[in-house]
Amino acid sequence: DVDGVLSAPEYRDQGEAVIGFTEEGWQHWCEEEEEAGYRYCKPLPPVRTFAEERKKDGSRLFVLTATAGELETKAKEVFVREHYPALFEAVIPVSHENQKVAVIKELAKENGIPLTQCMLVEDTLSTLLQAHDAGICAVHVSNIFAGNVSG
Template structure:
């Protein structure tokens, strides 16, 4: 594997947001936009890293794999908040951080980046929690890894 792309929400971060004094794992898009506006770069203050994913990525990095964050982000505030989270828990780990506007843009982005790097899609991997996006990677020849595969130790028997 020459390039690994890893999602943030639900993959590198365990979602946890404090709303009206209570913790919750998610909200509607409208509520999310308000939450990001209210908390700015501190939006991910209560989120925690997923250490198994960090370990998985570091093993790949030790073998020479380039590591990239590939996240969906609707606003500059959200992107800045994710960068702060990554700097806090994953400092210096990634070769670059990329944000796309919609989940469905991720596969196209990986294909474009693979071409820029001069590698085949099959030399790329997406680590993600959204099954629908992972199915798109399979059809394009990109290795897909769902976070639960990492958490359970793989699917080989």
């Protein structure tokens, strides 16, 4: 996931911090900012280190993230490319968090990988529980504002 896992969300409008968006406000933000929508967001070094260790161990890494459309997806791809270069094979968008486990199951099946060898790193509890119930290792990321940001 990007929001709250790979990035600490931070948004600014005319120099002022923006805390939360309505759905309409988020769509407007994405339209206005386009690829730069995540430019104020900060990467999370502990998550980067965790991902780098998995990659070093031979794991294939993907970003599976809920997006509200192409503009948000593109902004997330730019963020991942800038802050996590060469770490992830792809950013895979889903329209809702509850689709993530189904995508993992599909990718695992296509690649002949048992679900017990798959891992979801996530901040949404319901998605983590869904992954756990499917036999996928579920790693919870929380407390992102405890000085664990860079940039």
